[in-house]
Amino acid sequence: MAKVSINLTTGSIQKEEIIVGIDLGTTNSLVAFINPDKNPQVINDMGKGFLVPSVIHFGPSGEITVGNEARDYLISDPQNTIFSVKRLLGRSYKDVADYQNFFSYKIIDDDTESLVKIKVGDAFYTPVELSGLILKELKERAEHALKTPVNRAVITVPAYFNDSQRQATRDAGKLAGLDVLRIVNEPTAASLAYGIGLNPDETKTIAVYDLGGGTFDVSILQIQNGIFEVLATHGNTFLGGDDFDRLIVNYWIEKNNLQNKLDVPQQELRLKAEEAKKAFANQILFNEKVGDIWCTIDRQTFESLILPKVEETIQSCRNALKDAGLEVNQIDEVVMVGGSTRTALVKKMVSEFFNRPVHDEVNPDEVVALGAAIQADILAGNRTDILLLDVTPLSLGIETMGGLMDVIIPRNAKIPTKAGRQYTTSIDGQVNMKIAVYQGERDLVKENRKLAEFDLKGIPSMPAGFPKVDINFLLNADGILTIQAVEQRSGVKQEVEVKPAYGLTDAEVEQMLMDSITHAQEDVKQRMLIEARTEGEQMVYTAERFVEKNVAYLAATEITATLKLVAELKESLTLGDKDLILKKIDALNEFTRPFAERLMDQAISVAMKGKSVE
Numbered sequence: 001m002a003k004v005s006i007n008l009t010t011g012s013i014q015k016e017e018i019i020v021g022i023d024l025g026t027t028n029s030l031v032a033f034i035n036p037d038k039n040p041q042v043i044n045d046m047g048k049g050f051l052v053p054s055v056i057h058f059g060p061s062g063e064i065t066v067g068n069e070a071r072d073y074l075i076s077d078p079q080n081t082i083f084s085v086k087r088l089l090g091r092s093y094k095d096v097a098d099y100q101n102f103f104s105y106k107i108i109d110d111d112t113e114s115l116v117k118i119k120v121g122d123a124f125y126t127p128v129e130l131s132g133l134i135l136k137e138l139k140e141r142a143e144h145a146l147k148t149p150v151n152r153a154v155i156t157v158p159a160y161f162n163d164s165q166r167q168a169t170r171d172a173g174k175l176a177g178l179d180v181l182r183i184v185n186e187p188t189a190a191s192l193a194y195g196i197g198l199n200p201d202e203t204k205t206i207a208v209y210d211l212g213g214g215t216f217d218v219s220i221l222q223i224q225n226g227i228f229e230v231l232a233t234h235g236n237t238f239l240g241g242d243d244f245d246r247l248i249v250n251y252w253i254e255k256n257n258l259q260n261k262l263d264v265p266q267q268e269l270r271l272k273a274e275e276a277k278k279a280f281a282n283q284i285l286f287n288e289k290v291g292d293i294w295c296t297i298d299r300q301t302f303e304s305l306i307l308p309k310v311e312e313t314i315q316s317c318r319n320a321l322k323d324a325g326l327e328v329n330q331i332d333e334v335v336m337v338g339g340s341t342r343t344a345l346v347k348k349m350v351s352e353f354f355n356r357p358v359h360d361e362v363n364p365d366e367v368v369a370l371g372a373a374i375q376a377d378i379l380a381g382n383r384t385d386i387l388l389l390d391v392t393p394l395s396l397g398i399e400t401m402g403g404l405m406d407v408i409i410p411r412n413a414k415i416p417t418k419a420g421r422q423y424t425t426s427i428d429g430q431v432n433m434k435i436a437v438y439q440g441e442r443d444l445v446k447e448n449r450k451l452a453e454f455d456l457k458g459i460p461s462m463p464a465g466f467p468k469v470d471i472n473f474l475l476n477a478d479g480i481l482t483i484q485a486v487e488q489r490s491g492v493k494q495e496v497e498v499k500p501a502y503g504l505t506d507a508e509v510e511q512m513l514m515d516s517i518t519h520a521q522e523d524v525k526q527r528m529l530i531e532a533r534t535e536g537e538q539m540v541y542t543a544e545r546f547v548e549k550n551v552a553y554l555a556a557t558e559i560t561a562t563l564k565l566v567a568e569l570k571e572s573l574t575l576g577d578k579d580l581i582l583k584k585i586d587a588l589n590e591f592t593r594p595f596a597e598r599l600m601d602q603a604i605s606v607a608m609k610g611k612s613v614e
Helices: 093-102 127-146 165-176 185-194 241-255 264-281 298-325 346-353 368-377 507-518 520-549 555-573 579-608
Strands: 019-023 028-034 040-042 053-057 064-066 081-085 118-120 123-125 150-158 179-185 201-213 215-223 227-236 286-289 293-298 333-337 396-400 404-409 417-423 433-439 449-456 467-475 479-486 491-499
Touching: 019 127, 019 215, 028 127, 040 368, 053 127, 064 127, 064 346, 093 201, 123 127, 123 579, 127 150, 127 507, 150 165, 150 185, 150 368, 165 179, 165 368, 165 404, 165 417, 165 520, 179 185, 179 368, 179 507, 185 201, 185 215, 185 227, 185 333, 185 368, 201 298, 201 346, 215 298, 227 298, 241 264, 241 293, 241 298, 264 293, 293 298, 298 346, 333 346, 333 368, 333 507, 396 467, 404 417, 404 467, 404 520, 433 479, 433 491, 449 479, 449 491, 507 520, 520 555, 555 579
Parallel strands: 019 150, 150 179, 201 333
Antiparallel strands: 019 028, 028 040, 053 064, 053 081, 118 123, 201 215, 215 227, 286 293, 396 404, 396 433, 417 467, 433 449, 467 479, 479 491
């Protein structure tokens, strides 16, 4: 194995190796690199186009197709075709419950705060695994086009992504066999692609307007001494170019009196609408057919249809400015990102709102990936004109159930920095919580370096899941880590200080990084099995207690069947099959939900008896 030298001061790789920039998108993804002429360039492998649809299809024999070929199955096999998985990254079912109808595939509702899972046939996938498949496709395309192994990447995420969504993106990269050097905000990457922020003496305030296929956001950034600070971000994660297409389709359905017809070819009309939208860049009238349906629309009608949607985005710009405490005239540059910004009306309205010409010289589909490639080049130490701030060389996190490492500050994070996450108890009446802090890149804490351990004592006795414990990591410029644990309901607090790098040689840090890359695949598989077992154990505990407490209100058949399913779940926990465990959890959930809801309704009606509701 080739040895990789890592500069611990900058976190940069001291080796001539291609590090790619990846834009992992909701609708499309793409990968870019710095070419021999020192310019960023997107990769178009085998003439398939540089845009890789973020779509995955699972065939009947278990074959997996990603990208261009998978998109065709959206029409012919929707229940086995996964799209828009980025919306699910780092989210629980409760986060996405209102949007369940948006997806044509099955999202598991386990009625908990745990992260969502997607069921395809008899297999269960997490958004991390699915995103990993998209990233693996991008990695393979890059390797095929560049004729060299690609093991390191910078991946972009929306500015509004929270810590768990960022960590999920890192995990997806690891699963694809990539060492993710940095997670970069999409607006920051777009700015870099325009050279904004590369000059350390420059101070600018910029707006990045990002309208993609399915999502919209606007970010206000302040750039000072090469540091990008997100002042505000606003948007709508269910607004994009797809809505423009839908409006055209609805217009055609109405014009052709098809409202009550059951056999309307929706997908074919949607594809034709997308064609019409793109055609308006060069023409004012679109007049074609889908079967016997006339698809006629002019540019003026199209613009009147989409005007309310574009106005929504302008209102978001107003809100973002207000949140940042700025006036329009304080914005120095406006950068356009996303394929839907090609629409003439969008450009015109954004330019008028900000009262200045917008930056759209770089292809809006490519701009984020190109910026990510520039960031990768900076991390590789190939740009001597840019000062890279000190970074933390190894990830810092805590031990969670099953002996897993939950990263709170990822490696390569700029310092000083702070990050935190919220945890809860797993057992009723739990009054103490052990907090063990580790440093390293492996998924199991036993493979990492232990830094500290302390107990948060005096948590009020409550049912499992009720206490809310915030754990915050503060890493200062001297590399001193302060860990703080606070139970929100009671204010119980505990704090400890450690020096993470103390006693570690450069060679040891390097070895820890190499081990994490070598064992990435097996680590992630083990993590997923442990997570499934932990979830299964929680389910067994909850179900047994539920039966015990409600034995008087349940039918004998309900009790017998529930305990049989609990026994099957217990047995599955002894085996090493993640999908089997999740299948048994799902079966127990589905069976018990109806009478759990019945008992809840009864309890509410008893509680409300004799009370007047005003």
